[in-house]
Amino acid sequence: MAKVTWEMSGEEAVGSSRTAFIKKIYELAEKDQSIVLVNCDCSPEGSMQDKFGKSFGDRFLDCGIAEQNACGIAGGLALSGKKVFCQAFGPFLSMRSVEFVYLDGAYNRAPVTYIGTHCGVTAEAGPTHAAIMDIAYMRAMPEMTIVAPTDAVVxxxxxxxxVEYGKPMYVRCARGEEPLVYKPEELDDFEIGKGILYKDGADITLIGCGNGVYQCVKAAEKLAKEEIDARVIDLHTIKPIDKDIxxxxxxxxxxxxxxxxHVISGGMGSAVCxxxxxxEDPETRVQVKRLGVPDCFFIQGSPEEVYAYYGYDAEGIYRSAKEMLGK
Incomplete structure (x- = not known):
């Protein structure tokens, strides 16, 4: 069984979503002969993708640096009855291939699970290799489900x-290891389209997706020291969005x-707004502040440096919360 390993880095457990998803797909493919992996330039010798190809033969296709072709092939295979996972670097999957995802995937309701890695600013390679507009692109597509998993466990x-979802889905994950927010036993009732109330609170609500959830958790802990009770919501599914929570x-x-x-225009924050x-309920008319990458070509740096520079790390969230509450 493929399980996320709880490895401690300092006082926190860390895990790689990029590693966890392919291990899980391999495990599922051992039991389900209809699962196919279409890959783009992500299968070096000794990798799990390489192992998948050697284990399952014609159920693995590496298209090289040809993401548009991969998305077209994935759509055709899905419409032929296969359960298709299509993996590529997030910036190229969402920008270079967007027309193919739109026409071959969403328009045809082809049940492909598109997995973008190196998303957000986690590639550390500047604007050319950053998937910071992918939610906006995918959210505009009819029929497309969008999920930004919180961590490797999710x-x-x-x-x-x-595997059994039966609809086009875009999944975005980071490049490397990140802090784990959950333990596996805490997610037995995980459901696509339903947000998770990670922590209740009465003063202010912090809503995160992807690695933003961890930053919200840390900000809530800091706010609690000043007797500010912050609610934390994990809005992993951005479309369809959980309006109730x-x-x-x-x-x-x-x-x-x-x-x-992600850029604050068109992303998860825009969906919440x-x-x-x-x-139509007047009691819901509250202020919403969106934190993320502003309308610019962002600075070069590590993810943590970029988060801090634009104020969407835990410290920035803490400051924004206090400002909103007038404290």
Missing amino acids: IEKLMEKA ILKAARETRGIITVED EVVEGS
């Missing part, structure tokens, strides 16, 4: 659900802060 649960938070707290490793704005 992506394993997601892969289990994806958002509107409940809007009614019960004084404001909402959204956190994502649309839910709040579209509500």
Whole structure:
């Protein structure tokens, strides 16, 4: 069984979503002969992708640096009855291949699970290799489900659900190891399209997706030391969005802060704003502040440096929360 290993880095457990998802797909493929992996330039000798190809033969296709071709092939295989996972670097899957995902995938309702790695600013290679607009592109597509798994534990649960989901889905994950927010036993009821109330709170709501959830958790811990009770919501599924968990938070707290490793225009925060704005309940009319990459070609640096520079790390969330509450 492929399981996320809880390895300690300092005082925190860490894991790689990029490693966890392929291990889980391999495990699932051992039991299900209809599972196919279409890969783009991600199968070096000795990797799990390489092992997948050697184990399952014609159920593995490496298309090289030809992401558009991969997306077209994935759509055709899915419409032929295969359960297809299509992996590529997030910036090339979402930008270079967007027309192929749109026409061959979403338009045809082809049940392909597209997995973008190196998403957000985690590639550490600047704007050319950053998937910071992918949510916006994919969210505009009819029929497309979008999930930004919180950590390596969540992506394993997601892969289990994806096999039988039966719809086009875009999954974004980071490049390397990141802190684990969950333990496997805490996600037995994980469901695509349903947010997770990680921590209840009455003063302010922090909503994160992907690695933004961890930053929200750390910010809530810091706020708690000043007797500010922050609610933390893991909005892993951005489309279809969980309106109920958002509107409940809007009614019960004084404001909402959204956190994502993505441009603030068109991303998860924009989706939350649309839910709040579209509500007819006057009790949900609260301020929403979006944290993420602003409208610019972002600075060069490590993910942690970029998060801090634009104020969507734990410290930046903490400052924004206090400002919103007038403290």
